[in-house]
Each structure stands twice: as structure tokens, then as C-alpha cells.
Amino acid sequence: MGKSLPLFSVSVAIITYQLLLIQVLSISQWYHFAYMIISVALLGFGASGTLLSIFKNTIMNNTRLFAPLFLWACSFMMVLSLHLTQSSLLAFDSYLVFQDTTHFIKLLITCLIFFLPFLFGALYIGLVFRIHSQSIGKLYFYNLSGSALGGLLLIPLMHWFSPQQAIPLVALFPLLGTLLSVSIQKIRWVIIIVFTLLIIILATTRPPELFLSEYKSLSKVLNLPETEIIAVKTSPYGLLQAVKSPYLRYGPGLSFNYQKDNPFDIVIFNNGDFVGPLLPLNNDQSVQFYDYSTKSLPFVISEGKKALVLDAGGGSLASYAAYRGFTDVVAVDSNPDLFEFIDNELKEFYGPSIYEDPSIRTVAQDPYSYLLTSDDHYDVIVLPLADAFGGSAGIFAMQEKYLLTGGSFDQMWSRLSDDGMITMSTWIDFPLRYPLKTLTTLVELLERKNISEPEAHLIAIRNWSLITFVLSKRPISEEESDQVRVFAEDLGFDILLLPDIQEEERERFHLLSDSSLFGLVDQIITGEREELYRNYQFNIKPSTKNRPYFFQFLKVERIPELLQDFDRRTLPFLELGYLLVFLTFLQIALLTTIFILLPLKVRKGKPGGRLWTFFYFAALGLGYMMLEMILIQRFISYFGTPLYSTAAVITAILLFSGLGSYCSSNISTDRRNFTFVLLLAAFLITIYALSLGFVIQATIQLNLLIKILLTLVIVAPLAFLLGFPFPLGIRLLGNTAREDEIVWAWGINGSFSVISTVLAIIIAVEAGFFVVMLIAALCYLFAMLSHYLFPPAKRNKIRGRSL
Secondary structure (H helix, E strand, O other), rough: OOOHHHHHHHHHHHHHHHHHHHHHHHHOHHHHHHHHHHHHHHHHHHHHHHHHHHHHHHHOHHHHHHHHHHHHHHHHHHHHHHHHHHHOOOOOOOHHHHHHHHHHHHHHHHHHHHHHHHHHHHHHHHHHHHHHHHHHHHHHHHHHHHHHHHHHHHHHHHHOOOOOOOHHOOOOHHHHHOOOOOHOOHHHHHHHHHHHHHHHHHHHHHOOOOOOOOOOOHHHHHOOOEEEEEEEEOOOOEEEEEEEOOOOOOOEEEOOEEEEEEOOOEEEEEEEEEEOOOOOOOOHHHHHHHHHHHHHHHHHHHOOOOEEEEEOOOOOOHHHHHHHOOOOEEEOOOEEEEEEHHHHHHHHOOOOEEOOOOEEEEEEEOOOHHHHHHOOOEEEOOOEEEEEOOOOOOOOOOOOOOOHHHHHHHHHHEEEEEEEEEEEEEEOOOOOOHHHHHHHHHHHHHHOOOOOOOHHHHHEEOOOOOOEEEEEEOOOOOHHHHHHHHHEEEEEEEEEEEOOOHHHOOOOOOOOOHHHHHHHHHHHHHOOOOHHHHHOOOOOOOOOOOOOOOOOOOOOHHHHHHHOOOOOOHHHHHHHHHHHHHHHHHHHHHHHHHHHHHHHHHHOOOEEEEHHHHHHHHHHHHHHHHHHHHHHHHHHHHHHHHHHHHHHHHHHHHHHHHHHHHHHHOOOOOOOHHHHHHHHHHHHHHHHHHHHHHHHHHHOOOHHHHHHHHHHHHHHHHHHHHHHHHHHHHHHHHHOOOHHHHHHHHHHHHHHHHHHHHHHHHHHHHOOOOHHHHHHHHHHHHHHHHHHHHHOOOOOOOOOOOO
């Protein structure tokens, strides 16, 4: 147990630290930029194998020194990392990385600082695996089960502490491992541990203030005079902040005819991103603001009584629906803490919340999940505003948005009453992307419903910056067309779509700098979409459940053309999110090559043995992490939030993989055992790829606890089997002339695990989740074939039984 408990504790710390860093960087930058930095930082696992390989004699001859030193250094750097990277000296802005060399250098230093805790933790794990290779099955169990606990630990930590406070607390785990690894009689270690403990206490009680990108929505609002943050709430769903300012001018789709004061002086942000404005209860003067907005279009022509508001945010549109006479309004939002935040923390500023209106029902559930489980029918379904004001530079390109997939719109259609309508608004961006993708999604929905004339069911009006679309389940009547014309005329809006639209109605009040919008809209409506999909410089195809990336517009093959139209400095401001993924992949590929090739400079032996070690452990790293990444993605729609999906999948796959690793100690490392395990793994992954979507769809209506238990049951068989290949491979190396390659194999596995996290996202965007799972299956199949293509060195007699 002397080595098991420290191994378990550092494994808990590493996975929790990783998830907390993602949360920190989601607040200060954006989620997918956080993902990029973590991917680079996780290369510490690859680098650890390189260092253990190159300096093996020094480290192996002084394990009593280096084992606790690695644990202590992991703890110490965890504590310091946030204070260093969020200081004014090193804090970077992701948007400026492509524009300012200083920020690029700060980014590199930030990556290095985050890299170090992972490196030191991985050095300890790799050292333990190298020394005790014959006990690898049990040790790998402690490693994976510790990581599983770390995934679960995130939820209570984020409920009780801010991310800045939680990170120093996580550093206690490797510090505990340090204490268990040294003799307390050694006074110098006692002094070091006590000193580090005091630093942890200080860092927890005095956490650093997070640097916020100047391009975050919250940063822009805080630049207004007399603006203050009036309330804050931390939770696993993010950092909720309410901001009050007398100079807020939030008016999406607002008519120039509106002459009153703007009613919004409090707005809500989550992780620095705009959630929505807040309105007081029973204040008709404030809610009448929407009478002058394009967003009021569906309420002008609908006489219904039931409305569904998805991603309800602050609830202003739900309140407006109630004001317009809808007696049953369902407001759905995936963040349950948002409703509590409005009802409790903000009550002293605004009194009773609009969610206390008896005609409004709140549902804390992912909107897409709600559509799948609800049996109600609605007269109007309101979707959230797409994109951010002024554009988001594609920063949300890699965000999974199941609500805006074709399958989700099919569910909305089934939830509409006979006279029901779906409405969605989007900013007019240049070059045009969001309005076009919104329209193709609506038109393809109508075609799936065998409606041959989509123009008979669509209305769209606009002002200078916003378009509001309305899709009607039945053909739009002549009376409704007249109502739309009167509404547009009175408020100075232009009509973009109407069954009997006249060309001059499209540009009466608001002239566009780029009139191509009208021709592109007509091309979509008249059924020439396939040609448009091929020739348009951006991807405007509707997103699907298999590829739920509504905000991803970049076509990789069109990058050279885009660079001609813009340039290397401005292109990132169009499609930053996806470009960051490719930048991450190039960085990781370069560093991985260095980490893998360096040990070969000090290595001797037969090429065949090295080739088996490389290909076998690279295939395992790629296959395992690809599968884990895609399982998390697939279960997001199941749980309705990435939080529970990540916690449930990571816990299940790591825990049961650990149990599989533990049991692997009982079987021999004969080639036939490798063949059986890896072939069965490839087969099971393929079965999961084919059937998982149906299982999720059939059980999504169950309550949260049952879904968590069912996730464990679903993941357990495959995860258990995937726990066998890695320890079997390490044991094989430990019983052959290739024993010294154990740490190299550890580094290869770690490096390719990081590569696979980025590669899985790229493949998912370009080809879909199903293809990623099939590639994961092929990785395990290739690991099996490597025994025949590159036979490992001759084995000594190894104890164990056959399967």
C-alpha cells in the first residue's frame, strides 16, 4: 500500500485540476481556448516518458529522493499556477494571440506553467509503473480509480468553492502523497510539507482575481460608466454574475420608432458570456419594449395561449409572452442555478422575479432533452438568439448545440399545435453565415415533412442588424400576410420572406452594405441548396445529432481562398474557434514527435521491438481517448449538460477500466490473449457506435439518478475490457529484453492520448461522431495486428493463465 495510496492521490488531483482549469479558462477566455491549453498541458504525460527514459539511471538509483520530489513539485506547481498565469505580467488575451507577439509569448509561458503539474504528476506515475511493472494491473487500477474519483470530486468542489479556491485545495492530494512517501523523521521534508501547506491555506483564502478577455461580453459592459457587478453565484454550471448599469443599451431588432427609455439596467452573464436581460415582475411598461422589436413578430400573428421559451435566460421573452396574453408559458433553461440566482440573489434589487408570474412555469432541463421528453403542444416555440452581438469571431465554433440540430427541429415540429409556429432570431453577420444556416435548417425541416413549397410556411423580417424568422406549421394565410405588412410598415422593418413578397419590400428602410443576402435566400428557398452548399465559402449545411456544431462554418479546403479575401490577421476574427483546434493539433503533433524521438537517441535494441512498442501503445492512446471524448459528447444530450455527462462518463470508463486492469493480472501475456482482448474491444466499440444513439433516445425520459446508473451499466462492459490492453503490454515489456522501454511506452501512450483528444474533435466536425467511434475500433484492431506485423522481443516464461 506504500506506493498505492500516493498513486491514487496524485491521480485524483490531476484529473480534478484539469477540469478546474477548464472552468477557470472558460471564465477568463472561452471554453475551447481552455481546451487547447489543457491539451498542451497534458503533454506532460508524454514528456514524462521521455525524461524517465533519458535520465533513467539517475532517477532509478535515487527513487527515494525523486518519488516524493515529483509528488511535492506537482502539488507546489498546482498552487502557484493560477497566481502566476492570472497576474498582470502573464495574463494573455486569446483574440490578441494572432495580432500581438507579446500575447503569443504569454500564451506559451502559460502553457508551460500549466504543463509542469501534469509533468511532475506523470513522472511519479511513470516511475511507479517502471519499478513495479509486474504489479501493473493493480497499480493501473489505483491510477484509474483515482482519476474516476477526481471526476466526481469536481461537482462538490464547484458547489462549495470558486475555481480559484478549489485548485489549491486539490493540491492537498499530491501533498498527502508526498507525506506518505517520505519518512517523517527527515526534518527537511517535514519543513517542506508544512511550508507548502501554509501556502495552500494562503492561496485558498486569498485567491487571485481572474483576468477577463477584453472581448468577452462582460468586459465590454464593465467599460460603461457607473457599472457594477451586483451579485455573483458560483456553481458547476459556471460563474453567474449580474451587472447593473444606467447606460446599458440592449435592443436586439429594435425599431427606430421606439422613443422611450431602454428598460434594461440589469443583465446576467455566465462565465463572462451574455445570458440575457432581467425585467421586473408586473411591469408592463418595461415589457412593452418588445412591441417595437422584430422578436414580437410571432406574437403579432399568433392567437395561441401556450408558449415554449427555450434557453429562457433572464426570462424577458417569457414575460413578454405572458404580457401578450399567453396563459401557459414554459421557460426552459439548462442551468438550474440561474433560476435560483434570479429568485434569491437578485430579489433585493428587483423584487419578485418574472418567474414568479403564475402563468410562467420554469423547467431546469436542457432544452433539447426537454423536447424529447415533453408531451405538451405549443402555439409558439421561441428559440434563443443565435450568435453574439457584433459577431463572436467563430469562438463558439466547437460548441455542441443539440438544440439547433435537424433532429431537434423535428421534435419542435411534433410539439407544435396545428396552428403552431417556431421563431428564431439571428444577427446579420458579414460575411453572411448565421442567417443562411438558420434558413437552411428551417427549409430542410419543411422538406422532411413533405412540404413542397417552403415559402408558404416562412416569414422573416429585419432591421439593420437582426433577422427574425417564423416557421408556421400550416400555410400562412392572406390575413396573416397583411398583418405582417402592417407591422413592418408601422415600425420601419423590411420584409425578407413572405409567401407573396414583392421585391421592393425587402429594402425600404434599412439598406444593406451587401445585398447578396436576397439572392442567397432565394437560392435556398427555390431548392438550389446543394449547389450553394458546394460553392459557398462557408459551411451553411444544417447541423445534425451526429455533427451538432451549428456555429462551425469553416470549410478547411476554403482556407486559402479566405486568406485571399481577408488575411492572416483578420481571418481568426471570423473563425477563431476551429482555427484554434488546428493550431492545437499542430503544436501537439510537433511536441509529441520530439518527446517520442528523443529517447531513441539513448536507446539500443532491435528495431522490431521498438516498432511494436511504438505502434501498440500509440494505438491504445488514440483509441481509448477518442472513445472517451465521443462518449462524453454523446451523453451530453442524454443528461442535458456537459457537467453530468463528463462526470458520469469519466467516472464510469475510468472506474471499470481500473477494474479490468486489476483483473488483467490473472491472465498471461500470450499473443492469443492479446488477440482475443483487442478483437473483442474493436467489436464492442463497433456495436456501441451502431446502437448507442438508439439506447439514449429510448431512455432519455428517465430521471437523473436512473440515467446515471444506466450510464454505468452501459459503459461498464466496454470500459472493463479496455482496462486489459495497457497493463498487459507493460507486463510484456517488463518480462522481456525491452524492459527499459516501459517508460517510453508510458510516454507514447500519454502523447497519443492528447493527440486523440484534438483529433477526435476535428474528425467529429468533419465526419461525425459515428466515424470517430469506428476509427477508435480500428485503433484497437491495429494494436492487435501490431503483434503480427512488428513482433515484440522474445518473451521469457510468464506466469498466468489463458483466457
